[in-house]
Amino acid sequence: MELVKGVKKSETLELADLLKEEVKGQTVKVNGAVHTIRDMGTVAFVILRKRGGLVQCVYEKGLSGFDLKDVKEAATAEVTGIVAESEKAPHGIEIRLRGIRILSEPAAPMPLPIAKWKLNTSLEAKLNYRPVSLRNLRERARFRIQEGLVRGFRDFLYGEGFTEIHTPKIGAKSAEGGANLFRLDYFHRPAILQQSPQFYKQMMVGVFDRVFETAPVFRAEKHNTKRHLNEYTSLDFEMGYIEGFEDVMAMETGYLQYTMKLLEEEYADEIRILGIELPKTEDIPAVRFDEIKKLVSQEYGRKIRSPYDLEPEEEVLISRYAKEKWDADFVFVTHYPSRKRPFYAMDDPEDPTYTLSFDLLFRGMEITTGGQRIHDYESLLAKMEQRGMTEEGMEQYLSTFKYGMPPHGGLGIGLERLTMKLTGDDNVRETTLFPRDMSRLEP
Amino acid sequence: MELVKGVKKSETLELADLLKEEVKGQTVKVNGAVHTIRDMGTVAFVILRKRGGLVQCVYEKGLSGFDLKDVKEAATAEVTGIVAESEKAPHGIEIRLRGIRILSEPAAPMPLPIAKWKLNTSLEAKLNYRPVSLRNLRERARFRIQEGLVRGFRDFLYGEGFTEIHTPKIGAKSAEGGANLFRLDYFHRPAILQQSPQFYKQMMVGVFDRVFETAPVFRAEKHNTKRHLNEYTSLDFEMGYIEGFEDVMAMETGYLQYTMKLLEEEYADEIRILGIELPKTEDIPAVRFDEIKKLVSQEYGRKIRSPYDLEPEEEVLISRYAKEKWDADFVFVTHYPSRKRPFYAMDDPEDPTYTLSFDLLFRGMEITTGGQRIHDYESLLAKMEQRGMTEEGMEQYLSTFKYGMPPHGGLGIGLERLTMKLTGDDNVRETTLFPRDMSRLEP
Known part of the structure; x- marks a missing residue:
């Protein structure tokens, strides 16, 4: 017999936590779905989609501790990294990646470009792919x-x-x-x-x-x-x-x-x-x-x-x-x-x-x-x-x-x-x- | 054209209002359904059922300004009266009636004794008369x-x-x-x-x-x-x-x-x-x-x-x-x-x-x-x-x-x-x- 005591404080942070002044410069854990990846060569932006919004994670070759090729769009992951201010990032913060744990991987590429700001797809297609289109x-x-x-x-x-x-x-x-x-x-x-x-x-x-x-x-x-x-x-x-x-x-x-x-x-x-x-x-x-x-x-x-x-x-x-x-x-x-x-x-x-x-x-x-x-x-x-x-x-x-x-x-x-x-x-x-x-x- | 401005403060009081110290001795208006009437001769208790609970109203012949015969059980009414402390009344207060406005009247006597503390009726009967039995x-x-x-x-x-x-x-x-x-x-x-x-x-x-x-x-x-x-x-x-x-x-x-x-x-x-x-x-x-x-x-x-x-x-x-x-x-x-x-x-x-x-x-x-x-x-x-x-x-x-x-x-x-x-x-x-x-x- 074990005792269940109620909700424990999570080790991973939500968006609202990440915006707090005291976490700047700290190493944190964050989970989410890989919304999109923009690979710029030595640096890449891995954007996580969370319930509260998007979180920009920065992959730095050699520093981040994993191979970017192992991360797919639509995978879900728990990342470790350092919170830093970033004017251009959503909500003004980004996470400098230092590790990743892949939680799940998709079996096929996305049928709709859900990472676009406006999903320029017919209503019919949006409704047919409802579980996917709503990820926009x-x-x-x-x-x-x-x-x-x-x-x-x-x-x-x-x-x-x-x-x-x-x-x-x-x-x-x-x-x-x-x-x-x-x-x-x-x-x-x-x-x-x-x-x-x-x-x-x-x-x-x-x-x-x-x-x-x-x-x-x-x-x-x-x-x-x-x-x-x-x-x-x-x-x-x-x-x-x-x-x-x-x-x-x-x-x-x-x-x-x-x-x-x-x-x-x-x-x-x-x-x-x-x-x-x-x-x-x-x-x-x-x-x-x-x-x-x-x-x-x-x-x-x-x-x-x-x-x-x-x-x-x-x-x-x-x-x-x-x-x-x-x-x-x-x-x-x-x-x-x-x-x-x-x-x-x-x-x-x-x-x-x-x-x-x-x-x-x-x-x-x-x-x-x-x-x-x-x-x-x-x-x-x-x-x-x-x-x-x-x-x-x-x-x-x-x-x-x-x-x-x-x-x-x-x-x-x-x-x-x-x-x-x-x-x-x-x-x-x-x-x-x-x-x-x-x-x-x-x- | 008229303008609707939102919820106005009601003229009638709810049970929680009646329990406040400042309304003791005041003349108030209260509405509710006549849950039960106990006629003791010169005095009668008219119990109102409100969403918050029961309110005991006291009818005093000559003082209350209406004839008790005009009030039926299961009628709904708005009463006017004076709030008074009363140890034996539900919630410790009662209303000494000074007027009544009948809002609606039933067309038949109640099929179930809903004013009893426990409704000793079969589940079948309670379910058949659901809109009535739930008034208990x-x-x-x-x-x-x-x-x-x-x-x-x-x-x-x-x-x-x-x-x-x-x-x-x-x-x-x-x-x-x-x-x-x-x-x-x-x-x-x-x-x-x-x-x-x-x-x-x-x-x-x-x-x-x-x-x-x-x-x-x-x-x-x-x-x-x-x-x-x-x-x-x-x-x-x-x-x-x-x-x-x-x-x-x-x-x-x-x-x-x-x-x-x-x-x-x-x-x-x-x-x-x-x-x-x-x-x-x-x-x-x-x-x-x-x-x-x-x-x-x-x-x-x-x-x-x-x-x-x-x-x-x-x-x-x-x-x-x-x-x-x-x-x-x-x-x-x-x-x-x-x-x-x-x-x-x-x-x-x-x-x-x-x-x-x-x-x-x-x-x-x-x-x-x-x-x-x-x-x-x-x-x-x-x-x-x-x-x-x-x-x-x-x-x-x-x-x-x-x-x-x-x-x-x-x-x-x-x-x-x-x-x-x-x-x-x-x-x-x-x-x-x-x-x-x-x-x-x-x-």
């Missing part, structure tokens, strides 16, 4: 930003008294949904993959008052566009005891404020690498659906073709309008038409053809749908009847309301879209590790 | 503990340089797996639900060095036991540049140390409510599979029937042994037989019939499987050939190794099982919000 520094930086967006969501909501939940992704077929559901065989019973945690998070508002979930959702939509995925990560929250859907928008604004600050502080390297301009979040304009449709139509001379929904081009124009008139990167569009919202959306008592709901647009694209929900049992039944829906398969959801529920509302944020608009990409697949679309099921 | 304070407390376990996992790993990833749950059918996969139709192509993020997290070690994911996994296993679910939440990590699988065990020990402290500090109420005794995590014994099997067999006189695996009863005895001999709640069992581990497990060079792998047992049950993985391309191919596996459908996974990978290892923790052993429950369904098993697909 700019490619992987997107997913560090994505981490920050999820981390900020959770940390902010913990602070606001929300409880994290984990709801099932496999479910029984329900009366809601329909065409957009993936179907599977569940021990000889028909089942579906959840297209959203909506019903579950509402049920849990009756338990924890405020809940959130960050998890995959599944949509069998036959869309093949730059903004649709058939599986994506949804940042969902639902909160009870609201006075109106404005409380939900305020919470989302708070999330964005908190998270942009977090990115600025903790993800500064990635922001620099990707050249991200962080959006303004001090305040976010909110404007009615019918109003902004008219304003944009007048301003840009575009005819309103679809009175009950926003076309993608209108989303672009609304964002343009918000930027030009209000210097805003985000804009809430409120009071969507009832006929385009699900049955559980609360209609505006002042005009029930509209709902107490909103979308959030960010740089030309919808990234959030939210609003207040119906919390009264009889009203919910009435709305369902009005839509010709049956209660079949919804008994548990409905019973939640039968036994009392506070006024509540919530939202869902598409993580990949939010990342995409932040990083300035034009295809949601760029900000999805392993995208799933109508034609892509691998890797 | 003890029932919901389990899921706050569960939140802490996930939160600790992420926070600890962020601090250790891990990057969070989101990998797809729908995938193409691969050569691995087989019988335990749920199958679905993906736009007329056969697809499966991932039984683990194993391949993806390994691929991402080549990108971020250290990665983790907290997400659902799907197992079509035909088990109907107290410890199996067909969908569960897996806490997964994978780390590169390890010296051995001991580094993985050390990281898990670090996680447990961090998280038990987090629970102690941030989830003290729930620990008290559930009477949880936090396990010791200063050090965790690790003992070889073949050794502990023999030790336990000798100590408790139980014949070894299955030499290559642990039977559930043996897990119980190993934990008993660890408790009795080493005063340990956790115990690592190392060097599992190669034939019972997947192809990617690294065999022990000293005896390839065993692997450099481990399970972690906690109070009689396996909650983690982990180990070092094969990182060398040729070795991986050789192992696959030895097992008679084809490369079909594994091309992308294998290419990761072709282009170089550091030595690495990782683990997966079953969240619901970890929660269950911590809360002292005897069925994993108790610690799953909406369990999925062979017969349960709803709610």
Whole structure:
């Protein structure tokens, strides 16, 4: 029997350690993947890729104690060397090599030039070679930003008294949904993959008052566009005891404020690498659906073709309008038409053809749908009847309301879209590790 | 156009606010669900359930400004009243009611006595009425503990340089797996639900060095036991540049140390409510599979029937042994037989019939499987050939190794099982919000 005592301090240094004043001139150990080798004859630069960034190592023939020929690009190694200042090196330091231990070697040369600053490869090739293309520094930086967006969501909501939940992704077929559901065989019973945690998070508002979930959702939509995925990560929250859907928008604004600050502080390297301009979040304009449709139509001379929904081009124009008139990167569009919202959306008592709901647009694209929900049992039944829906398969959801529920509302944020608009990409697949679309099921 | 400025300070107080010295004697507003009403004639206790706990409100006929008959159990309300000390009330305070605003009302009486301290109802009934049964304070407390376990996992790993990833749950059918996969139709192509993020997290070690994911996994296993679910939440990590699988065990020990402290500090109420005794995590014994099997067999006189695996009863005895001999709640069992581990497990060079792998047992049950993985391309191919596996459908996974990978290892923790052993429950369904098993697909 031996005792495991927890994490020991590592003998090898990470990038942040190497930048400390006290290690200058010291002999250190560093591990990493050989990102690239530039051989200049008597001297060579061996660039190590670490999770924190690149580390320049200098090979000096005769001094370094090994043969450069034994080091291959894409090998992983632990090097020994002396830390020295170097203006031209990444982060201003380099390691003068005095030894190397090869940890692993590749079996084939790289199929993509991952050491280039910009990987000028087709999206198709990048996705086909995902485990390799992401070793490029700019490619992987997107997913560090994505981490920050999820981390900020959770940390902010913990602070606001929300409880994290984990709801099932496999479910029984329900009366809601329909065409957009993936179907599977569940021990000889028909089942579906959840297209959203909506019903579950509402049920849990009756338990924890405020809940959130960050998890995959599944949509069998036959869309093949730059903004649709058939599986994506949804940042969902639902909160009870609201006075109106404005409380939900305020919470989302708070999330964005908190998270942009977090990115600025903790993800500064990635922001620099990707050249991200962080959006303004001090305040976010909110404007009615019918109003902004008219304003944009007048301003840009575009005819309103679809009175009950926003076309993608209108989303672009609304964002343009918000930027030009209000210097805003985000804009809430409120009071969507009832006929385009699900049955559980609360209609505006002042005009029930509209709902107490909103979308959030960010740089030309919808990234959030939210609003207040119906919390009264009889009203919910009435709305369902009005839509010709049956209660079949919804008994548990409905019973939640039968036994009392506070006024509540919530939202869902598409993580990949939010990342995409932040990083300035034009295809949601760029900000999805392993995208799933109508034609892509691998890797 | 209006401006949304972020979260405003709420007019209503939460439990933590009510406990502050400065609000004693003040008139405050508090909202919550009417958990129970005890009518004593001229005085009545209206207990509000809030996310932070229960708040005792005192109704005094004539003084409170409304008729008690207008308040129903399971209604939600915003009350106005004066904060007063009260030794017998929960948390030592009560609110002398001076007004009430009913926010919502139930449509039917409660089907379960949720206000009781222990909900003496069958598991079946609790699961059938999940949105209601979880309103019981003890029932919901389990899921706050569960939140802490996930939160600790992420926070600890962020601090250790891990990057969070989101990998797809729908995938193409691969050569691995087989019988335990749920199958679905993906736009007329056969697809499966991932039984683990194993391949993806390994691929991402080549990108971020250290990665983790907290997400659902799907197992079509035909088990109907107290410890199996067909969908569960897996806490997964994978780390590169390890010296051995001991580094993985050390990281898990670090996680447990961090998280038990987090629970102690941030989830003290729930620990008290559930009477949880936090396990010791200063050090965790690790003992070889073949050794502990023999030790336990000798100590408790139980014949070894299955030499290559642990039977559930043996897990119980190993934990008993660890408790009795080493005063340990956790115990690592190392060097599992190669034939019972997947192809990617690294065999022990000293005896390839065993692997450099481990399970972690906690109070009689396996909650983690982990180990070092094969990182060398040729070795991986050789192992696959030895097992008679084809490369079909594994091309992308294998290419990761072709282009170089550091030595690495990782683990997966079953969240619901970890929660269950911590809360002292005897069925994993108790610690799953909406369990999925062979017969349960709803709610």
